[in-house]
Amino acid sequence: MAEITIVEQDRLDAENLLEQFLGDNMPDADLGRGSAMRDFAITAMSLVYAFLRKESDLTRQRQSLLLLGEDEGDEVDDAVDEILSNWFLERKTGRKSRGVVTVYFSQLTDVTVRRNDIFYKTNTLPFVIDSDEDLAYGSDDMVPVTDTTGAVTEYALRVPVIAAEVGANYDIEPGPFVNFTKFSPYATRVENTTTFSGAASTESTEEMLDRAPTAISTRDLNSPRSIDSVLKEEFTDVDDVTVVGYGDTEMMRDLIVEEATGLRIHAGGYTDSFLRSPITESEEFTGVIASEFTDPRAGYYVLRDDTISDFTTLGISVGDILRIYDNLPGSEAAEYVLHEITPYGVMVPRRSQFPLELPEVEDSYDDGEVGPSTGATDRLVSTLYTFTAADVGKWIRIKDSTGSDGTWLIDAVATAPNNWADLVDADGNPAAFAADETGLTWDLCTRVVEYSIGNNASSYDNLVSRRLSGRFTKSIQRYGRVLLPAKPIYRITDVYIEDSTDPDLSVSGRITFPNRVNLAEGALEEPRPNPGDPLDPALLQYRVFGHNPNESFSGWQLMELQVNWDVPSGEENRFDGKTLHVVYDTLSGYDSVWAYMVSTNRRITCGSVIPRGLYPVYVNMNIRYKLAKMATDTLDEDAATTALVAFINDFDTQEDLDVSDIAAFLRANYDVIGYIEPITAYYELLSPDGRVIYYKTTDQIIIDPDKHDPGYSGYDYNRLDDPAEYGVSDNTVRYLTASDLITFEAI
């Protein structure tokens, strides 16, 4: 119970009120000063009455968020919690900081970091591994560290960690850790090379009251106000939400472009919730280059064919017709308009997607034999499977062979002298396996995709002839590429292959791709090598493709990273099959928000409401300054960098950042600075289509084509002349920076 303090004025007020009240109700009683009646009826009661009155006031205050907001203390916090719990609002408990530590070892070893192992940045700042299970690493996960002579001095291992407690003080600066649990006898030291992020202290009463007005609106994802409320309430990682919906200029997901006339219609029914959440740095993705990846989007849009190595070489254009011969009424359509042509397949529009994955596979085997040695060139032989008459009319699909990939109809079967099936193609012509092959992987299929592609109505077969080998699939695959995780991929800080065997490209056990470039095929730009140039470690490049810009930075993002193109003949597949590591920054907690918003029990039944990341814009600048004449100390540039990073990263998304804001911030916080040379800010938009768009300004830092950096904008592929076409505006971008993007220079 709250302590109630009665002061003299409270007692006097009580006396006056009692005197007034009793005088009105008992006109015959003498309540004057000095009377016995006053002693008994007023003076004796005044303290009691004052107490009750004060308690009443306190109770009234406790019932009013308006009045509570004017006070502070633990009891006020408790009262606010109690009141807001009536609307099922809870105080945010804060967030834990996350980051990656580098552990150094004196020799290569396998090591397991346990969940209860502790890393101490200081004695009061402990961290543990960011995992629900112990983390096991092999010696091949360690990277050799070399000295200037090239000799290996130690080995480094990157371990993700999370703060043991919530609190902003866990967002630590780069530097050594003072202690750690000795989980390996060879572990010598620990450090963090990047600033940790993501921490937040427990929500204050003031912050909670600010949030409350929107929090008590409808608890569903059906209005900007309620989306804001629900996400902030459910997820401590969500600091702010910018909602873009029907009628907003940034809404592009609901745009339907009629293929023939180009008519553009915004159909509505789509809402993008752009999240402002803490940045998780140095998240790492690994993927095998040129392997098959799965399209993260719901539905099937890709038609692939293992017998066609590159669809883009066949003269197919958007708008051509994909004809399906064996479509089932009520299932597939007979014809599809092609929406996108890629080397690994052709895509159809999302609104007319394939209904299911095909072919339907009854069983798979890896013992197929074909070729003349089987006794016929149209025959597949198996020992693991016994063909029966019931298999006639089914299909066999051979894959991963040297030269026999394809799908055929089973025309006849037999079990003597061996177990075989006679195969014919879509036109009834016998298969022709010219070469002997054994150990083939083959599927016995009950349904296949029989298709052709063309622009010759009404047969539509002049570009790809009728064949049985189509696949409706979510599989995506292309040489030299990996499919990045379906989530907001912000700054990519490292792209490498752990490979110490490449004589030309391996440096310290890695092949590193240091240069990110844009996507124009065949367009050359320094330091990009010319086709035919030998590969040079310093010039290795990567580029990013965003295939669905309108769904970029979301859980439906289809974003590829390519590390090999325009290379000398014979080098096209140099990296295929190798494991590519991609280190990137992302939004903390995004996966949870995504799962929540698209889950079948929370999503809006009549609309598509998804969370996305604000389009990141990374600001970098060199600040030239002079010390003040009266300055008694030099500028602590590390501290100023840290403060400026926080200033820019925390800048209100709804406001425009200005170079003068930065200069004013520095002047206000560092009085040792006497003069700041006019600042030129360079900033890079990570465009929804995977490109980096370069800007330069001396005033407002905004997305404006007029501010394209002339150093880059001479190439069309470096320009974004109509950002609205991608839904990019200053309403949907987020300005970020990092300590390695800010430099100070004393002049």
Next chain:
Amino acid sequence: MAYDIHIEGVPEDEVINEKFLWFGEFEDKDMLAVQGVQKMVDRYLKCLMTPAGTDISDPDYGTAMMSAFLGNLDPASIRQMVTLAVVQAEERIRRYDVINGAPEDERLSSAVLESLEVDNTSVGFEMTVLLQNAAGTTVRVQLPSVG
């Protein structure tokens, strides 16, 4: 005219600790309502016999008279303190009368210590005070003996 509750000094054999005033003892009644001169007398006596500093609403209310009787003082000092108390109570009640707008017969005009006898062998005393209201009526008030 408004009524006040009648109070009077506690009889000598009823004095316990520092309880000097009570409602009196009457047939079939726990207390009486009074007005007029008696109300003025009650009010004066209450002030005179209330030890100063014991009223939570007004620490200056009351006098040191009862302390003088109960303390270890010689008769001369007691007389001086009682005389002073009679005057202090008169001033306080007259001030209250002005604030309260008391009618003439309830308004104190003067208070005079008529007699005081102190028992040197005990803490007992006997005293008489003459009170006169604004209407000119004089009342002789015999304070209850305390001892």
